[in-house]
Amino acid sequence: MDFKRLRILRELADRGTVGATAEAMNVTPSAVSQQLKTLQEELGVVLVEKSGRGVRLTEAGLAMAGAAAEVSTAMARAEATIDTYRRGWQTRVVAAIFPSAAEMFLPGLLHRVKAIEGLRFEAHFEDPGVAGFAGLTADYDIVLAHSVDGPEVFGGQGLAVVPLLEEPLDVALPAGHALAAKATLCAEDVVGFPWMGVPEGFPFDTVLRQIELRAGSQAVRAQQFPDLRVLEALVSAGHGLSLLPRYTAVSNQDRGFVLRPLEGVKANRSIVALARPDVAARTTIQQVLAMLKAEAQAVAEAPQQRDAAHRIRGQAAADFIM
Known part of the structure; x- marks a missing residue:
């Protein structure tokens, strides 16, 4: 059984079309079709069937694509083991990062990367809805993703999920707003005011919907x-x-707004790193994931962040006195 043909099947499962698979593997669509036909003949089962103008994997095809992913993971682990002896490794790591994660992690992460000679880290802007992050792992070594429903929302997709940070979401108010005198806010306090929100499908909109439900x-x-x-x-x-x-x-906050914690509604986001299991098994990727975890811990434990809630409440008290 040719491993290259298994890889083609796995890419087809991830990307959905022969054309996208061919582009990802730098071959022609006809070559993809021929390799899949040969693989079917070798195995004696139908792996791919026509669906409209395209194709789809049969139950057997999906099962073999899963097996192909396991083979890729095993091979990556074997290569990682050899790395410890021959010191060979992946010198370029490409990551997809949404803007606020880049603001938090990228400056410190690049300092950590510089300590490893020959390692090049490339960050690319990507900020889809929650459902779109997993698909990016087909094109990036590491994908930073976020969700207000916890890290488990990214489970069950055959990916390595590395939790990085739990970050509270606060209500931002104009500095002179009537609610700024309160130390904490509830859904009933805030629902009646105009909201500067994010488009439907983005994580923070889910929290606003929870506020609506709570306030009725x-x-x-x-x-x-x-x-x-x-x-x-x-x-x-x-x-x-x-x-x-x-x-x-x-x-x-010196730009003219203040933050207040929200109570009675689950208001935080989970930030995670996603990768294909075979990619996550590589020595270099393991190192970069460890750097991301260390950087996330540094962000959460920084004095200005650790004491943020106390300072927010203290500021509310000061505003009330004034």
Whole structure:
């Protein structure tokens, strides 16, 4: 059984079309089709069948694609073992990172990468909805993803999931807002004000829906924009409230907004690193994942972050006295 043909089957399972598979493997679509036909003949079972203008994997095809992924993982682990003897490794690591994670992790991570001679780390902007992160692992070694439903939302997809950080989501208010005098806020406090939100399908919108359910009232989504810095600017200008991740927003409060913790609603996001299991088994990728975990820990344990909730509440008390 030719391992290259198994790889083609696995890529087809991940990418969905012969054309996308051919492009990923740098071969022609006809070569992909021929290799799949040969593999079917070798195994004596139908792996691929026509579906409309394209193809889809049969039950046997899906099972073999899963087996191919396991073979790739085993081979990657074998290569990682050899690395410890011949010191060979992957010199270029390509990652997909959404903006606020890049702001938190990338500066420190690049310092860590510099300590390893010959290692090159490339970060690329990607910020799909939650359902879109897993698919990016077909094109990137590591994908940083986030969800308000916990790390487990990324399980069950055949990927290595590495939890990095749990980050609270706070309500951002204009500095002179009437609610700024309160140390904490609840859904009933905030639901009646205009909201500067994110488009439907982005994680923070799920929290706003929880606020609506808790308060029994619908929020006014005055603006929807998928950029946290734009949301900060809109809140600072007095246009409404927003949900912002604490660790990336707390140091920007001098721009004209304040943060207040939200109680009674699950308001935090889980940040994880995703990778295909065979990619995650590589020596270099294991090293970079360890660096990401260390950087995430450093962010969470930084004095200005660890004490953020206390400072937010203290600021509310000071605003009330004034």
